[in-house]
Amino acid sequence: MRVTARAPAKVNMHLGVGPLRADGFHELRTVYLAVSLFDTVTVGPGEGLAVSVTGEGAGGDVPTDRRNLVWQAAELLAASAGMPADATIAVAKAIPAAAGLAGGSADAAATLVALDLLWGTRAAPGDLAGIAAQLGSDVPFSLLGGVALGRGRGEQVSPVLARRPTHWVLGIADEGLSTPAVYRELDRLREAGRVPDGAELPSTEGVIAALRNGSPAALAAALSNDLQAPAFSLRPELRRALRAATDAGASAALVSGSGPTVAALVEDEEAAVRVAAVLAGAGVFRTVRAVQGPVAGARVVA
Numbered sequence: 667m668r669v670t671a672r673a674p675a676k677v678n679m680h681l682g683v684g685p686l687r688a689d690g691f692h693e694l695r696t697v698y699l700a701v702s703l704f705d706t707v708t709v710g711p712g713e714g715l716a717v718s719v720t721g722e723g724a725g726g727d728v729p730t731d732r733r734n735l736v737w738q739a740a741e742l743l744a745a746s747a748g749m750p751a752d753a754t755i756a757v758a759k760a761i762p763a764a765a766g767l768a769g770g771s772a773d774a775a776a777t778l779v780a781l782d783l784l785w786g787t788r789a790a791p792g793d794l795a796g797i798a799a800q801l802g803s804d805v806p807f808s809l810l811g812g813v814a815l816g817r818g819r820g821e822q823v824s825p826v827l828a829r830r831p832t833h834w835v836l837g838i839a840d841e842g843l844s845t846p847a848v849y850r851e852l853d854r855l856r857e858a859g860r861v862p863d864g865a866e867l868p869s870t871e872g873v874i875a876a877l878r879n880g881s882p883a884a885l886a887a888a889l890s891n892d893l894q895a896p897a898f899s900l901r902p903e904l905r906r907a908l909r910a911a912t913d914a915g916a917s918a919a920l921v922s923g924s925g926p927t928v929a930a931l932v933e934d935e936e937a938a939v940r941v942a943a944v945l946a947g948a949g950v951f952r953t954v955r956a957v958q959g960p961v962a963g964a965r966v967v968a
């Protein structure tokens with residue numbers, strides 16, 4: 667028996683980062699959006715764990731041992747059910763690694779729902795969410811999908827209403843950025859007084875109201891990301907990439923999560939195709955993808 671599950675990439679439409687906490691994480695207020703770019707995980711019987719990674723998002727440096735979040739997901743689910751972690755886990759990556767799109771989190775979330783069915787562990791949704799939170803800040807959202815407000819370090823998620831679908835073009839860079847490095851750079855810029863200190867978290871209300879009202883213009887105006895300044899600082903050419911997206915006709919563009927992916931909001935599906943074609947021709951990005959969201963979180967598909 668084999669079970670296949672898929673899980674979506676995410677974009678943060680709002681990412682407000684508070685000060686560094688004692689536990690090494692930053693307090694967040696974020697509005698997550700799950701978009702139509704998916705990783706697929708197929709699990710089957712095995713002895714011990716064996717992980718393989720293929721696909722255009724794999725990029726060569728995704729580990730296949732315990733360092734991979736899918737391995738840790740399998741171990742935690744098995745431990746919670748009091749059974750051995752025996753499975754083969756084949757990850758087909760369309761979501762690039764270290765891109766600010768939560769690709770690793772998507773893989774972990776897909777692995778949890780796939781193994782839950784394969785092993786018959788029948789974890790309650792709350793149990794899976796608890797395991798997800800132990801795996802990483804974005805993994806609970808990868809399970810949930812849709813649109814959600816994220817609090818804490820991002821792991822406390824609650825659904826948000828979106829009146830209509832939104833369309834995006836993702837511009838994906840050649841080389842990834844390390845999430846901890848981007849957070850560290852934010853701390854450095856704050857200590858140097860070069861960006862606001864984050865003591866007061868910016869309100870998520872602008873983005874949430876725009877989604878509730880289905881207003882693309884209001885959404886475009888409300889997009890924000892506190893990790894954008896440190897991402898620019900580590901990767902100066904990102905400024906040009908953002909400008910390329912708005913020059914190509916996007917309503918607004920921002921860095922997705924810790925970057926370096928650029929998420930460009932466009933008016934509709936037609937605009938997405940047009941802007942994607944311009945950006946693909948501009949040579950600024952390695953890959954350009956037209957996507958839409960919200961889409962569902964991790965689920966079994968076969």
Ligand code: C5P
Nearest residue numbers: 690691692694802803819820845846849
């Ligand atoms: O939770 P996750 O493993 O994805 O986090 C990776 C790293 O990103 C953390 O070790 C931390 O350095 C940084 N981080 C943070 N504050 C958050 C989330 C992540 O500082 N809310």
